[in-house]
Amino acid sequence: MTNSWLDDFPVRIKELDHAHLRRRRAVVTPDGGARLKVDGRSMLAFCSNDYLGLSQHPELVQAACAGAQAFGVGSGGSPLVSGHSAANEALEQELAAFVGLPRALYFYAGFSTNVGIIPALMGAGDAIFSDALNHACLIDGARLSRAQIHRYAHLDLAALDHELAHSSARRKLVISDAVFSMDGTCADIPALLALCERHDALLLLDDAHGFGVKGPQGRGSLAEAGLYGAQASRRVLYMATLSKAAGAAGAFVAGDDALVEWLLQKTRSYIFATAAPALLASALSASLRVIAQDEWRRTHLNQLIARLRSGLTAGLQGSGWQLSESHTAIQPLLIGPNDKALAAMQGLRERDIWVPAIRPPTVPEGTARLRIALSAAHTEADVDLLIETLTTLAKTLR
Structure with a gap:
């Protein structure tokens, strides 16, 4: 045998x-x-992404305990069935206000966010433009979408401009880390947005390593670039994890109301996964207060x-x-x-x-x-x- x-x-x-x-x-x-x-x-x-030292913060721990007392330790269902608790709903509103964008959608993990939202936005016949040093979750999400992928050299905006100009796809998505996880380099966000405006593209920005650390009151790389609140653009979809500077777990995506509603309805990693437990949402609400203060x-x-x-x-x-x-x-x-x-x-x-x-x-x-x-x-x-x-x-x- x-x-x-x-x-x-x-x-x-x-x-x-x-x-x-x-x-x-x-x-x-x-x-x-x-x-x-x-x-x-x-x-x-010197190996942790707990950049603000909040993972053991007593206010977060107390909020998580209070959340467990009020809601239990599990959500019991997907967000579209019974898992979307009042605590999760409140957190989404707080996250949207924190980053100065119209609406936010809260996910149970960062990797699942990107591998889910990219295929929900793009498909066969569409075009994705990806920085060569993007995180694995952005790369995998692009591959799952079945769209045509154009990989441009790290931070090379001239190359990106050329690729966008020569694409015949009607729907174009530029995906980029805001702070690159293995190099610590930062994307030029205003320049990326300008290219998206010029070529009718959407920008998906992954701020896993900037949220809580960069921008006024830690509101992130988009806020640092001045592109929030009244200056927000409907061409930007902002994603950030809550497991690093925020000290807990999960992630969110924020942007134009119609875009976020589409993702809620079409993202498989959101629809078919059990929602994050409310105790985490309670801890994260406390985290946002500490980050700002x-x-x-x-x-x-x-x-x-x-x-x-x-x-x-x-x-x-x-x-x-x-x-x-x-x-x-x-x-x-x-x-x-x-x-x-x-x-x-x-x-x-x-x-x-x-x-x-x-x-x-x-x-x-x-x-x-x-x-x-x-x-x-x-x-x-x-x-x-x-x-x-x-x-x-x-x-x-x-």
Whole structure:
């Protein structure tokens, strides 16, 4: 009897092990700060997207508990059946007001939002224009739509303009991260919108890593560009996750009322999935209040970003390691070869510092990196320790 293809999986898993591509660890956050207990070991973590340090905030925890007391722990159905609670309804109104757009739709997760809304908007015969470094959920959503996909070089607006001008499709959708998750670079939102206006296209902006951090009172990248409230455009569909700076879970999409209504009626990952529990909506309502009120969190985070960049720029001269041009909480340290990036990650781990090494296929070949993520929960001493440790490792791993 020949071997079954199912017998291949143990071999393929060993190949992943050999490439150091298997990674999952049990963690505990002991005190709400920047330390994690990883497999029982206390580590200073620069790997979380909890940019404002809100995931353990007492007001969010209390709101979640109150929500559980009022609504229970599960929604019990899809949003179009019985799962859309009064708390979820209130959150949608609060989210729309927070980002200055007419209407919002609340989803249970960010990935499912993008893989659902893109096929709801576009189909065969339509055209999608995607930045080369977009997140996987945008890429997968575009593929699921069956539309023609035009991939333009990262932030290359001239190339995008050319592609849009030469497309014969009636319906055109430009999709882009606002803050790119592996590079920390930012899209030129006014310029993207101008191209969409010129070529009768819709802009889908994924602000997973900008919401809560950028813009006045943390209202996001669109607000930072001045494109909200009275200046909002019906050509912009704004998406953001609520699992990063907002400190909880879920995502939302906001924009013109007719667009959002269409997505409510046509997005399969919304219609056929159980709604997010009301306790999360309760926590997120509290999160929006804290985000708007606690300006010190963004101020402190920006000071840490500047401190890290200044320290590493000086300390890594001549090492071949280089910070990318990012002024966000995402600070990729480009190392190059996979083995060097893995060695740097291991060297940090031996000193009880957790920074993940990101390698192909997540990033292009030859650009393996340490993805440093800063948070308002970090202290200046935390950042100084990371600078000192990386400077030492860069010398020993040459």
